[in-house]
Amino acid sequence: MPEPLIHFVAPLVVLLFCGLTIKKSLILSSLAILPDLDVLFHVHRSITHSAVFLILICIPIVGFIKLKYPKYFTDSIIGSFVVLSHPILDVFNSYTPILYPLYRNSVFIVCKLITDQSNISNLRFFFEIKIMPTYFSLILPNTDGVVFSGLGVGISLVILVGIIAKWRVENGKSNRKDKR
Ligand SMILES: [Zn+2]
Incomplete structure (x- = not known):
């Protein structure tokens, strides 16, 4: 699985790029980690990793927010x-029950481009959709789970610099407007 940090950072970048405020982007991006909370129930890659299930959960929540808190409808x-x-x-990282229960198998899309480092023109492209039956088994005791890795931290630091730069630019603009 991509680590929770990557799950958080990927939508964060998209939301910031779409022009949402930093605060709103941080709050909404944290929702991306929710499916992994199935580990609290000692199951991973459970039904919370099914897009079908998530859509069925989200529709009534969005409907409720539209009725009760219409100003947050777009956010929902x-x-x-x-x-x-x-x-x-x-699904691009390991077997995921993405369409469960409509499609009862777990899917893993392998997609990579490999080169020979001594001859970079020797490119090999791999694309394969792997399938395996879905079974939601309990996590074995003492099984490690990555919360963040060096790669995740590195990516996050680069993005953090971008967020600080955006914040500085926005604040600089509003300060200049105030002075006028
Ligand atoms: Zn996951």
Whole structure:
């Protein structure tokens, strides 16, 4: 699975790029981690990794928010897409029950381009959709789970610099406007 940090950071970048405020982007991006909370029940890659299940959960929540808190309606739709980004990222990393129970197998999309480092023109492209039956088994005791890795931290640091730069630019603009 991509680590939770990557699940959080990927939608964060998209939301910031779409022009949402940093605060709102941080809050909505944190929703992307929710599917992995199945580990609290000692199951991983459970039904919370099914896009079908997540859509069925999100529709009534969005409907409720539209009725009760209409000003957050758009946010609730964005939040739903953020949650859905989780199984989409996972399906490119390992077997994920993304269409369960409509499609009862777990899917793993392998997609990579490999080169020979001594001859970079020697490119080999791999694409394969792997399938395996879905069974939601309990996590074995003492099984390690990565919360973040060096790669995740590195990516996050680069993005953090971008967020600080955006914040500085925005604040600089508003300060200049105030002075006028
Ligand atoms: Zn996951």
